[in-house]
Every structure is written in structure tokens, then in C-alpha cells.
Amino acid sequence: MASDEARKPAAERNAAPPARRAAWRDVVTFRGPPQPGLELWLSIAAFLAVLGAWALVAETGLVQPQILPSPFAVVAAWGRLFADGYIGDIGISVGRVWAAFLASALIAIPLGILMSGYRAITALLEPIIDFVRYLPVPALVPLTLIWLGIGEGSKITLLWIGTFFQLILLVADDARRVPKEFIETGRTLGASDSSLMKDVLLRAMLPNMVDSLRITLGWCWTYLIVAEIVASSSGVGYELWTARRYGKSPEVFAGILTIGIIGLVSDQAIRALHRRWFRYLQ
Amino acid sequence: MSFIRISDVAKEFTTPDGGSIPVVRPLSLDIQEGEFVVFVGPSGCGKTTVMRMVGGLETPTSGDIYLKDTLVEGPSRDKGMVFQSYSSFPWLTVLGNIRFGLKYRSDISAAEKEKIARHYLDLVGLTPFADYTINRISGGMRQRVAIARTLAANPLVLLMDEPFGALDALSRERLQLQLMDLRRAERKTVIFVTHDVDEAVLLADRIVVFSKRPARILADIPVSATLPEKRGLDILDHSDFRKIRRDVLALIRNEERSMEAAE
Numbered sequence: 001m002a003s004d005e006a007r008k009p010a011a012e013r014n015a016a017p018p019a020r021r022a023a024w025r026d027v028v029t030f031r032g033p034p035q036p037g038l039e040l041w042l043s044i045a046a047f048l049a050v051l052g053a054w055a056l057v058a059e060t061g062l063v064q065p066q067i068l069p070s071p072f073a074v075v076a077a078w079g080r081l082f083a084d085g086y087i088g089d090i091g092i093s094v095g096r097v098w099a100a101f102l103a104s105a106l107i108a109i110p111l112g113i114l115m116s117g118y119r120a121i122t123a124l125l126e127p128i129i130d131f132v133r134y135l136p137v138p139a140l141v142p143l144t145l146i147w148l149g150i151g152e153g154s155k156i157t158l159l160w161i162g163t164f165f166q167l168i169l170l171v172a173d174d175a176r177r178v179p180k181e182f183i184e185t186g187r188t189l190g191a192s193d194s195s196l197m198k199d200v201l202l203r204a205m206l207p208n209m210v211d212s213l214r215i216t217l218g219w220c221w222t223y224l225i226v227a228e229i230v231a232s233s234s235g236v237g238y239e240l241w242t243a244r245r246y247g248k249s250p251e252v253f254a255g256i257l258t259i260g261i262i263g264l265v266s267d268q269a270i271r272a273l274h275r276r277w278f279r280y281l282q
Numbered sequence: 283m284s285f286i287r288i289s290d291v292a293k294e295f296t297t298p299d300g301g302s303i304p305v306v307r308p309l310s311l312d313i314q315e316g317e318f319v320v321f322v323g324p325s326g327c328g329k330t331t332v333m334r335m336v337g338g339l340e341t342p343t344s345g346d347i348y349l350k351d352t353l354v355e356g357p358s359r360d361k362g363m364v365f366q367s368y369s370s371f372p373w374l375t376v377l378g379n380i381r382f383g384l385k386y387r388s389d390i391s392a393a394e395k396e397k398i399a400r401h402y403l404d405l406v407g408l409t410p411f412a413d414y415t416i417n418r419i420s421g422g423m424r425q426r427v428a429i430a431r432t433l434a435a436n437p438l439v440l441l442m443d444e445p446f447g448a449l450d451a452l453s454r455e456r457l458q459l460q461l462m463d464l465r466r467a468e469r470k471t472v473i474f475v476t477h478d479v480d481e482a483v484l485l486a487d488r489i490v491v492f493s494k495r496p497a498r499i500l501a502d503i504p505v506s507a508t509l510p511e512k513r514g515l516d517i518l519d520h521s522d523f524r525k526i527r528r529d530v531l532a533l534i535r536n537e538e539r540s541m542e543a544a545e
Contacts (some may be wrong), residue, residue, distance in 0.1 A: 181369040184339055185428075189435050190359035190386035199385070203373050280372050280415040 013082045069250040074257065077250035086239065086258075093228065093235040094262065096152065100159030104167050104220075104230050105213055112171025113197055113205075127198075129165050137162040137223050141230050155227040162223040163216050170212035171205075178204040207278045214270040236262075283351055284312035285471055286336060286439060291333055291345035302494040305331050310343060311490065311499065318465060318472045320482040322499075322530060323492030324537045330372035330443055330475050332497065337361045338442045345516065350438055358388065362437030366444040368424045370416045370431070377403055377412040379427050383434035402430040405464065429461070433468065442474045446481065455515065458484055479530050483523055484513060491530055494537045500531055 026032040027039060051071060057063055057071035065073065078086075114121045140161060148154035178201055186200040228237025236259055243251035293306040313319050321329040322497040336347055338357040341518040347354040349361065357363075370379045380403050384395040403409055406426040411419055416427070425445055432440060446454040458481060465472060476482055482489050487506040490499055508522040517523050 073383055104394075179367070180371070181365045181367055182371065184357065184363060185365070185369045185371075185431075187339075187357035188337060188359070188361055188363040188437075190430070195386065199382075200371070203371070206373075278373075280417060282417065 022198065058243050066247070066249055069253055071251040074253045077248070077254040078258075081239065081251060081254055086236075089234055089236050090258065090262065093224060096155055096227075096235065097217070097224050098158065099152075100156045100165065100224075101213075101217055101220050103156070103160050103166040104216065108164055108167040108171055109209070112168045113201060114177050115168065115172040116175030117197065117201075118140045118192075125168075129168060132161065133169070135161075138226050138230075141227065145231055150231045150233075154231065155224070158227045159220050159223045164222050166219065167212065167216045170216070171209060174205040174208040174212055175201055177208065207274065207281060210270065210274050210277070214267060214274075217261060217266060217270070221259065227257065283316040284315040285317075285350060285366050286311075286473075287310070287348040288332070288336065288348075289346050289348070291332070291335060291342045291347060291365050293328070293335065293340065294343045297526060305382065306335075306342075307496045307498045309343075309497070309499050312471070313471065314379070315471055316469050318474065318485060318487045320474045320486035320489050321492060322477065322479060322482045322489060322534065323497065324494050324534055324541060325477055327492050327495050327537075328497030329492045333441050333443060333473050333475050333493075336439070337363050339363070344514065359435050360438045362432035362435055362440050363433050364425070364440070364442045364445045366430050366447045368416075368421065368448075369430070370424050370427045373417045375415055376408050376419065376423075376427055379416065380430045380509075385430035387435070400435055402434045405467070406430040406460070420453070422449050422457055426455060429464070433464070434471070437470075439471045439473065442472065444476055445474075447476070447478075454478075454481070459515070461485065462502075466510065466512070479527055479534070480518065482530065483509075483526050484515075484517060487511075489526070489530060491533045494541045500537070501530075503530065 007075040023038045026035045027042070048139045054068070055071050058065065058068050058073075069077075111121075111125070115125060116122075137158060140158060144154040144158045144161075148157060182200050182204050183196060186196045191199060224235070225240070228235040229241045232238040236255060240252060240255035240259075243255060288311040290308045291306065292304070292308040292312055294302040294304050296302050303339040309332070311332075321333060323329045330482060331340055335342050336349070336354065338354050338361055348357060354361070371382065374382060376397060381395065381399045383402075383429075384390070384398060387395065390398070394450065400409075403412055408423060408426055408430070411423065416424060419427075429445070446457050451505065471494065474482075474485060483505060488503070489502070489503040489505055492498070493500050503526060509517065509520065509528070
């Protein structure tokens with residue numbers, strides 16, 4: 001046997017591959033190599049652990065159900081909510097968020113780009129934006145109610161104020177971060193100011209801008225709940241507040257989790273689109 | 283009047299606190315049509331600023347620059363620029379980038395634009411990579427894309443700001459030879475900024491040596507008076523090549539020494 005082994009070319013000897021480092025070592029090494037499979041299992045395990053701990057604490061009666069209802073009670077509450085037209089509330093809330101978000105984006109994107117390019121526009125707008133930006137949005141609720149009543153207008157206006165003034169600065173920053181060489185290349189190829197903004201600046205900043213929009217959409221949800229709690233008769237925020245009023249803890253939990261899940265799903269959807277649209281960055 | 287006339291041009295940069303730093307002392311330079319002029323000098327001396335003023339990307343503090351009897355007042359398609367950093371657009375393919383060079387030309391039809399784009403794609407040897415995205419090709423290929431895109435726009439003068447500075451030695455050598463071929467085919471007027479003296483002597487019809495900042499012209503060396511126009515890498519062993527190289531290096535070293543002495 002040994003002589004057979006010796007006759008083989010060097011590359012074929014020692015057929016056994018060198019021992020691979022165990023995957024668990026990689027994930028506990030400082031700046032170690034990625035282990036996507038194991039990382040996913042760790043994430044799932046952590047999630048299940050939190051869920052399990054919650055179930056354990058609630059089911060053993062360690063904490064009163066009024067304070068911490070069990071996961072099963074929350075699932076049952078979901079059932080009751082959906083039987084009672086909760087999907088309509090979700091639809092209304094999502095509609096409000098997107099109406100305000102689109103209104104913000106449609107105005108903030110062109111204005112942000114102009115701000116990044118023209119000093120006059122920055123000088124005119126920046127003091128106003130900076131002032132409004134620091135107004136706490138909940139403090140504006142009474143004002144929007146006085147102006148617009150308790151209809152859809154006041155809620156969408158509130159969300160718009162909460163996001164527009166932040167988004168315009170994010171967009172302007174995204175535009176400013178476009179390399180100077182891209183702009184100068186466009187100019188030396190004969191682009192006018194407007195072509196430069198449309199064909200070079202917008203295209204170059206787009207991946208970062210989609211991220212800015214994604215972050216802003218998250219803020220929209222925060223302000224939506226404020227608006228719906230204070231002045232509304234529909235939507236997930238309203239249902240949440242109503243459940244609290246009647247002391248229905250499982251419904252409160254279900255409401256909070258619903259909002260979290262909607263946020264997570266829309267965030268992940270935009271991330272997936274980002275990967276798809278901007279494949280050229282890889 | 284010569285093709286490019288730089289006449290008593292000076293440049294000062296203003297600092298945020300209101301002061302001013304002289305970058306280019308008043309200098310004059312004439313460049314003939316079809317000439318390949320290389321600017322060399324100590325790093326940070328202002329040679330790039332002079333070239334950027336020719337391109338209309340910087341405005342002279344005083345003096346005028348004329349390109350073909352027209353005052354340079356801003357960037358335009360007549361003054362093509364190739365940057366050191368990768369300026370190819372990542373959202374376009376290789377061919378898409380070259381097409382972009384023709385995007386704002388209204389003097390020719392769409393079919394003709396496509397023909398020209400493909401011609402330059404072929405000229406820089408990237409036809410097999412036409413549909414690659416920019417992030418998938420090497421640094422040398424990206425610079426070839428940038429050169430093809432600029433040439434496709436058909437500028438009067440090609441301005442190159444250390445275009446091969448970020449490349450490895452072998453890619454740089456290959457691109458230098460390709461640029462010489464391109465240039466013979468196109469007969470473009472070129473201003474080329476570099477800090478690599480070998481590169482300067484290899485490519486130049488004329489080398490303009492700049493002083494330390496604020497820049498003035500130390501020497502204007504007619505390389506093509508002594509070296510043949512068609513050069514290969516074997517020119518590196520030519521005795522005249524080595525003499526010019528030695529002279530230029532001596533001038534720059536002297537400047538850098540006096541910069542260190544001033545500090």
C-alpha cells in the first residue's frame with residue numbers, strides 16, 4: 001500500500017483534505033470570515049429564545065397576564081382583531097404613510113438636488129428647514145387639528161412635516177457626495193446644468209437616495225402612530241389606543257407587533273429592490 | 283495665433299478665512315495643433331491647475347487662455363478631460379459609457395453615434411467587454427473606457443490628469459503604448475500631466491517643467507527634436523532619452539530640495 005502511495009504524483013497523495021476550521025470558530029473570531037448558514041441559525045435561535053422566554057414567564061404566571069399576556073393570548077387577540085376588520089385599519093394606516101411619504105419624496109428630491117447645486121437655494125431654504133426640523137412633531141398636532149380638523153388632511157400633513165424637512169437634507173447630502181469627477185466629466189462632454197442633474201447627478205446618487213427614502217419611511221410610521229393615537233377613529237394606532245382604554249393587553253401587544261411587522265416587511269422589500277436595481281455596485 | 287495660447291495666466295486660491303494662496307505665477311505658453319505636451323513638476327506644484335484652467339474647470343485669477351482663437355470661459359465638449367481617479371459611470375456598461383461621450387452631440391444622427399461609439403470601443407480594445415459593468419473590469423480597462431468616451435466626444439484638445447497614476451507598472455506600460463498608437467491615429471492635441479519622468483519622455487513631443495508652488499515654467503524641452511516620433515519601449519535605452527530624463531529629473535530634484543530647505 002505504501003509503495004502505491006509513493007508512486008502517485010505528489011498532488012494526488014494525501015487524498016484527505018486539510019481539516020477545515022469549524023464554522024463556529026469563524027463566527028466567534030474577531031473580524032472572522034462569513035458563515036451565512038450558521039449566522040442565520042444563530043439569528044433564528046435568538047429570536048426563538050426571546051419568544052420562548054416570553055412564553056415561559058407568561059405561562060408560569062410569574063408575571064400577571066394583564067402586564068405580560070402570553071404569546072398564545074396575543075395570537076388569539078390577532079384572530080379577534082382580524083375578525084373585526086383589522087385589515088381595513090392596516091390598509092388605512094399604510095395608505096396614510098405612503099400618501100405622506102410620496103408627497104414628501106416628490107418635493108424633497110428635486111429641491112434637495114437643487115439645494116446641493118445652487119448656493120442661493122441653500123441660503124434661502126436652510127435656515128427655515130433647520131428650524132422646522134427641530135420642532136417636535138407631536139407638538140404640531142394641535143395646530144394641524146385647528147387648521148385641518150380631524151380628517152385625513154391633518155394626519156397626512158403631520159407626517160409630511162415630520163419627514164419632508166429631514167428628507168430634503170438627506171437628499172441634498174446624497175447629491176453632495178457624488179464625486180466631483182462625475183460632474184466634471186459630464187460638463188466636459190457638453191452636458192447642460194439640467195442634463196447634468198438628470199443624467200449624472202441623479203443616477204450617481206440614486207443608490208444612496210433609495211436608502212435615505214427607506215429610513216424616512218420608517219420615521220413616517222413613528223409619526224403615524226402619534227397622529228392616530230391623538231386624533232383618529234381608524235388605523236392601527238387608533239386600535240392600539242382603544243385596546244389600552246379597555247385594558248386589553250393581548251390586543252395592545254398584537255397592535256405593537258403588527259406595526260413592527262409592517263415596518264420590517266416594507267424595509268426588507270426596499271432592501272431587496274435596492275439589491276435588484278443596483279446590481280452594478282457589486 | 284497658436285492653437286492654445288496661455289497668456290499671463292495666474293491663479294490664487296482663496297482660503298476660508300479670506301486669505302489667498304498663489305498657486306500659479308503669471309505664465310505664458312503656446313501649444314501648436316497636434317502637439318503632445320507633458321507637464322511635469324514637483325507634486326502639488328500647480329501643473330494640474332494650469333491644465334484645469336485650459337479645460338475651463340478653474341478660472342484664472344488673471345490672464346486669458348485661448349483655444350483656437352476662442353476665449354476659454356468654462357468647460358465644454360471642445361476640451362475633453364481624462365481624470366486620474368476612475369470617472370467611468372458605474373450605472374452604465376462599458377459601451378454605455380462610451381456612448382455617453384456622444385450623448386450631447388446634436389450634429390450627428392443616432393445611427394452615426396452608435397457607429398462612432400463602436401469604433402472607439404474597438405480602438406481601445408474593449409469590444410469583448412462591451413456589456414460589462416464598470417465594477418467588473420480592471421483599473422486599466424476603466425481608464426481605456428474613459429479615454430474612449432472622451433475621444434468619442436471629438437474634443438479639440440485632450441487633457442489628461444495623471445491618467446495612469448493609479449495603475450500597476452505593467453498596465454501603465456501597456457496603456458502608454460496604446461495611447462501613442464491612438465494619438466498617431468487621431469492626431470489630437472494633448473496636454474498630459476504626470477509626475478513620472480519616464481512616462482513624460484516616452485510620450486511627449488514637448489516637456490514643460492514646472493517649479494514648486496506657485497508654479498512657473500522652469501524649462502520647455504523639445505523632446506521630438508531629438509527623439510523619433512514613433513517610439514517603443516526600446517527607447518528607454520536610447521542615449522538621448524536618458525539625457526532628457528536626467529535633465530528633467532535634475533530640475534525637479536532641485537526644486538524639491540529647495541522646498542525642503544524652505545520648510
